[in-house]
Amino acid sequence: MAVSANRLELLQIADAVAREKSIDKQIVIAAMADAIQKAARSRYGQETNIRADINPTTGEMKLQRLLEVVETVEEYAREISIEDARHRNPDAQVGDFIADLLPPMDFGRIAAQSAKQVIVQKVREAERDRQYDEYRDRVGEIVNGSVKRVEYGNVIVDLGRGEAIIRRDELIPRENYKYGDRVRAYVYDVRREQRGPQIFLSRTHPQFMAKLFQMEVPEIYDGIIEIKSVARDPGSRAKIAVISRDSSIDPVGACVGMRGSRVQAVVGELQGEKIDIIPWSQDAAAFIVNALQPAEVAKVVLDEDAERIEVVVPDDQLSLAIGRRGQNVRLASQLTGWDIDILTEEEESQRRQKEFVERSNLFMDALNVDEMVGQVLASEGFTSVEEVAYVDSDEIASIDGFDEDTASEIQERAREHLERIESEYDEKRRTLGVLDELREIPGMTTAMLVAVGEDDVKSIEDFAGYAVDDLVGWKERKDGETKMFEGVLSPFGVTRADAEQMVVAARLKAGWITEDDLASEEEAATEGEAQDETQGA
Numbered sequence: 001m002a003v004s005a006n007r008l009e010l011l012q013i014a015d016a017v018a019r020e021k022s023i024d025k026q027i028v029i030a031a032m033a034d035a036i037q038k039a040a041r042s043r044y045g046q047e048t049n050i051r052a053d054i055n056p057t058t059g060e061m062k063l064q065r066l067l068e069v070v071e072t073v074e075e076y077a078r079e080i081s082i083e084d085a086r087h088r089n090p091d092a093q094v095g096d097f098i099a100d101l102l103p104p105m106d107f108g109r110i111a112a113q114s115a116k117q118v119i120v121q122k123v124r125e126a127e128r129d130r131q132y133d134e135y136r137d138r139v140g141e142i143v144n145g146s147v148k149r150v151e152y153g154n155v156i157v158d159l160g161r162g163e164a165i166i167r168r169d170e171l172i173p174r175e176n177y178k179y180g181d182r183v184r185a186y187v188y189d190v191r192r193e194q195r196g197p198q199i200f201l202s203r204t205h206p207q208f209m210a211k212l213f214q215m216e217v218p219e220i221y222d223g224i225i226e227i228k229s230v231a232r233d234p235g236s237r238a239k240i241a242v243i244s245r246d247s248s249i250d251p252v253g254a255c256v257g258m259r260g261s262r263v264q265a266v267v268g269e270l271q272g273e274k275i276d277i278i279p280w281s282q283d284a285a286a287f288i289v290n291a292l293q294p295a296e297v298a299k300v301v302l303d304e305d306a307e308r309i310e311v312v313v314p315d316d317q318l319s320l321a322i323g324r325r326g327q328n329v330r331l332a333s334q335l336t337g338w339d340i341d342i343l344t345e346e347e348e349s350q351r352r353q354k355e356f357v358e359r360s361n362l363f364m365d366a367l368n369v370d371e372m373v374g375q376v377l378a379s380e381g382f383t384s385v386e387e388v389a390y391v392d393s394d395e396i397a398s399i400d401g402f403d404e405d406t407a408s409e410i411q412e413r414a415r416e417h418l419e420r421i422e423s424e425y426d427e428k429r430r431t432l433g434v435l436d437e438l439r440e441i442p443g444m445t446t447a448m449l450v451a452v453g454e455d456d457v458k459s460i461e462d463f464a465g466y467a468v469d470d471l472v473g474w475k476e477r478k479d480g481e482t483k484m485f486e487g488v489l490s491p492f493g494v495t496r497a498d499a500e501q502m503v504v505a506a507r508l509k510a511g512w513i514t515e516d517d518l519a520s521e522e523e524a525a526t527e528g529e530a531q532d533e534t535q536g537a
Helices: 005-021 025-044 082-088 109-138 206-216 251-256 258-269 284-291 315-322 324-336 345-367 371-379 385-390 393-397 404-432 436-440 446-454 460-464 468-472 496-510 515-536
Strands: 050-054 061-070 079-081 097-101 142-151 154-158 163-166 182-190 199-202 225-233 237-244 274-279 299-303 308-313 339-344 474-478 481-485
Touching: 025 050, 025 061, 109 182, 142 163, 142 206, 154 182, 163 182, 182 206, 206 225, 206 237, 206 258, 225 251, 225 324, 237 251, 237 284, 237 324, 251 258, 251 274, 258 274, 274 284, 284 299, 284 308, 284 324, 308 315, 308 345, 315 324, 315 339, 324 339, 339 345, 345 371, 345 385, 345 404, 385 404, 393 404, 404 446, 436 446, 436 460, 436 496, 460 496, 468 496, 496 515
Parallel strands: 061 079, 163 199, 237 274, 308 339
Antiparallel strands: 050 061, 061 097, 142 154, 142 182, 154 163, 182 199, 225 237, 299 308, 474 481
C-alpha cells in the first residue's frame, strides 16, 4: 500500500523534530498520538476512552474507541456487557477491552492548536529528560559553551545538546558576558526542574580551579601529583595544596611550569586571580605554616581537639599574615580546615605574662603562700592546684629553695583547698536537687554535677537524654568562618570520646539500651569496615 502525502509528511515532521531536539523519534510519534487522542476526546466526549496509534513505518493513523468488558454496564461510553462483547469476540472475558474503529477526523482550529500544545509539551519533557540523563553523570566536569542570553545577571549557556545556567553569584566578580561569547565552567549540580535550565554551572567553585590545573598539568591528570585542598576568593586570590606521590617530582614546580606557563594559563582563565601553590604536609603545624605564606611564622601552638591553632609571627609580619581584609588567614583557614588565631610576638609575650600572674595569684590564694612561692610554682610549669596536690612530692622538693618539709606542707594545703572546694560543690549540688546516682557515671565529678544541675538535669534519666554535642559543644562553618558553641561540660575539658562513654553509661543504667544492643552495633560496625576494606581492595 502506498504511503499518502499526509502520512509521509507526518513521519518527516517527527523525524525532523527528533533530530533537532536530539530525542528518540518514537517519543515524538507517541506525543503526536497523545495529541490526537486529546483532540478526538474533545469531539467524541471526554468520558470516552480513545486510543490513537501511528505506524512508525507507514505513518498510517488508527483511531479506536476502547470499551471495557463488564458484568453490568454503568458507563455506556466506556463499558460493554459480557453478552454484547461475546457477539463480537466469543473469547471475550470480563476486564478485556473491545476496540471500535473510528472514522478519520478533520481537526478544527481549536483542536489542532490543542494538539500542537500537547506535542510541544511532550517533546519539551522528553528533551529535558534527555538532558538530565546525559549530564547527571557529568557533575564535577568542566564544559564549554556559548552565551545564549543574559537574564538579570544570570548567564544562560548553550552547551550544544543542552542549556545550562551560571547564576550571578557563581560568576567571577567583574566578569561580563554578552551573546555569542565562549564560556568555560564547572558543572556543580544537575537536578530535575519543572521549568528553566536544570544544569547548573559555576566559575567560582574551588573545584573549577582544581580541574583547570588537572587540564594544564599532566602529572595531576596522571595521578602522580594530587590536589589535597583548594581555597578561593574568586577573582582575587586562591591557595591550592598539592602533594607528589613521586619523591623525584616537585609538586609546586610542576604546577608552576616552565617560566610559570602552566599556572599562568589557569590565572588567565580566572581573570587574573593570584594563586599560591602550597606543598601539602601530613604535619598540621607545617601545613599551616606553609598555608600562611608569604608571611614568616615564629611559633605555632595546636589544640587538636578543637582543631584550632595559634600562630605567633614577628611584629612586622602581622599585616602580611592576616592579608588585606583578613584574606590571607581566611584562605589559609579554609585550605587547612583549622581555625587560625594570629598573634605578634609582643602580644604573645604579654599574654604569657598575664597567665603567669594569674597562676601565681591562684597559688597564693589557694595555698596561702607569699608571692615568691606562688611565682616559683608558676614558673616551674604548674598550672593548677590539683597538679600541685597530687604530683610526686619529690618534684616539688627538688625546686631550688624548697625541701621535703616545704613540699609536704604545700601539698597538704593544696589538698585541704580541694576538699573545701569539693564540699562547697557538693552542697550546691544537693541544693540543686542533683541525685547521687549521677556519680555512678564514669568520669563525673562534683563540679560537673553542679554544671548539669544548673542545666536542669538531676537524674540518670535526665542525663541519658543528652546528645554528645550538648556536653562538649559543636561548631558550624559558614562563609569560611567557624563558630563554636559551648557544651555543658566544655569548661572541664571533656573529650568527645569521654562524653560518648558517659551518655552510653547513663542510657545503660536508665534501661534505654542493653549490653546486647551495644554488642550488635559493634558487630555491625565491624562488618561495615570489613566490607569497605574488601571494596577498596
